[in-house]
Amino acid sequence: MALDVAAMAARALSSACFASQLQASSNLCVLDLRPNLQYRQSHIQDAISLSLSNLLLRRVAANGIGILPGYVKERLARASTIVLYDAETEDVERSADQKSALKVMLEAVQAVAMSVYFLCGGFSSFQSAYPDLCKVVAAENASSGSSTHGLAATQAHPHYHPSAPSAPAAGFAQSHPLQCRNASNLNLRLPSGRACAKSSAEELLSETKSPAQLAPHMFLGSIDHASDSELITSLGVTAVLNVSTQCKNYFSDRLKYMQIPVEDKINSSLMPYFQQAADFIESVREANGIVLVHCVGGVSRSPTVCIAYFVLKHLMSVDDAYAHVKNRRPMMDPNFSFMGELRMLEKRLRQEDHQLMAGHAPRVSGSATA
Known part of the structure; x- marks a missing residue:
């Protein structure tokens, strides 16, 4: 399936527009495509981490979203609007990485859903403009005294x-x-500290x-x-x-x-x-x-x-x-x-x-x- 660059350019979503949707809609599915460590440190509220290895990116490119874990597919199926973001991509069309996670996932998700967007400027730009809509995990864990x-x-x-x-x-x-x-995403909390x-x-x-x-x-x-x-x-x-x-x-x-x-x-x-x-x-x-x-x-x-x-x-x-x-x-x-x-x-x-x-x-x- 050929990558529809024109469609991708039209699907760019500004931070301001996304912030409005995030605050107004409860039927969004937001996928964070950055490395898992970055997600664990901070991410947009309610975002799902989807850090894919190169091998799995190739499998998504070949098979579509069918190979993704069930909980991701369930969220995608229920959502009326899907937003993907990486660290800082401004323009998917001009991205130097032709096989980036953002490009591969946009193509795969667009094949099965209509309202699919990518966040222009990625997490970096959005966090700078709307820090209150981002979750800083490391700080919360430190303040609660748990890990x-x-x-x-x-x-x-x-x-x-x-x-x-x-x-x-x-x-x-x-x-x-x-x-x-x-x-x-198994949603487990491990015991914290040597005190355990x-x-x-x-x-x-x-x-x-x-x-x-x-x-x-x-x-x-x-x-x-x-x-x-x-x-x-x-x-x-x-x-x-x-x-x-x-x-x-x-x-x-x-x-x-x-x-x-x-x-x-x-x-x-x-x-x-x-x-x-x-x-x-x-x-x-x-x-x-x-x-x-x-x-x-x-x-x-x-x-x-x-x-x-x-x-x-x-x-x-x-x-x-x-x-x-x-x-x-x-x-x-x-x-x-x-x-x-x-x-x-x-x-x-x-x-x-x-x-x-x-x-x-x-x-x-x-x-x-x-």
């Missing part, structure tokens, strides 16, 4: 009591801009008492959590993903269940179930429900499935997904065989991306099969 480590400062589930270490695993918040973006540090015994006790919240729609736990009717009700769980052969589906009369009958053995395989499990979890999210993923101890099988979900549905690398789950539930430890299958999944997805780059049939996000 979100780059994750969105939205409260987690009211019944959730964090027991994870106070900082993400090395490299999680620094590398892979898209993966950090997806993790940040616990002894290993206290930490283990806390972990076993409560399931770990990996996302607003997703908890990871054990058979103890899955069989606790009062806990299930208090968490608002609507579905359960049972990754075991021996655990019962205790509340099948009122909850939606999926069971993966796999044992925690070195010769067991979860690979054939990765896609189905990821689709199940995503269907719960799309229905505004909450899913509890569990096995017997919540140590090996169920964490493996959760990592596969983030890889398939949130476009995270295995390392970043592993770090995120480990941060929320430090006792998790997938067996060697399951980790190998996760690496195989990642390798397959990478090969399909290479095929796309080479001009072969593209992969649709989340469509890998065993």
Whole structure:
């Protein structure tokens, strides 16, 4: 699809005009295309971070917005007006970077929506003119005495009591801009400061008492959590993903269940179930429900499935997904065989991306099969 430069020039939106729309309309979708670190420091109010790697930009250019995460597509579908911005682009037509995120995303979004604009002068110009309409995250975190480590400062589930270490695993918040973006849009608040540090015994006790919240729609736990009717009700769980052969589906009369009958053995395989499990979890999210993923101890099988979900549905690398789950539930430890299958999944997805780059049939996000 050819880039309609004339249409793009006509779609430029001044800071003044955008400020008026931002204050008057509740049906805007604003996409911040700058690097995730810049977004975490400051951004226009209500903007969604969409920091795309070069590889994903190529996939968007080839496939359109269909490969974007579900929460972004939902916001785009609901919006009457869509505004994109980067750091400081004044004129898309004369931009030196012909493959910039702004150009690629404008083309992709214009293919499916009518009222699509880019903010002339980007965030820099808008913040200078309308600082009150921008959110300075770093300053707010400093004043509140807490740190979100780059994750969105939205409260987690009211019944959730964090027991994870106070900082993400090395490299999680620094590398892979898209993966950090997806993790940040899971709307989790990490524990702040070393004051949260616990002894290993206290930490283990806390972990076993409560399931770990990996996302607003997703908890990871054990058979103890899955069989606790009062806990299930208090968490608002609507579905359960049972990754075991021996655990019962205790509340099948009122909850939606999926069971993966796999044992925690070195010769067991979860690979054939990765896609189905990821689709199940995503269907719960799309229905505004909450899913509890569990096995017997919540140590090996169920964490493996959760990592596969983030890889398939949130476009995270295995390392970043592993770090995120480990941060929320430090006792998790997938067996060697399951980790190998996760690496195989990642390798397959990478090969399909290479095929796309080479001009072969593209992969649709989340469509890998065993």
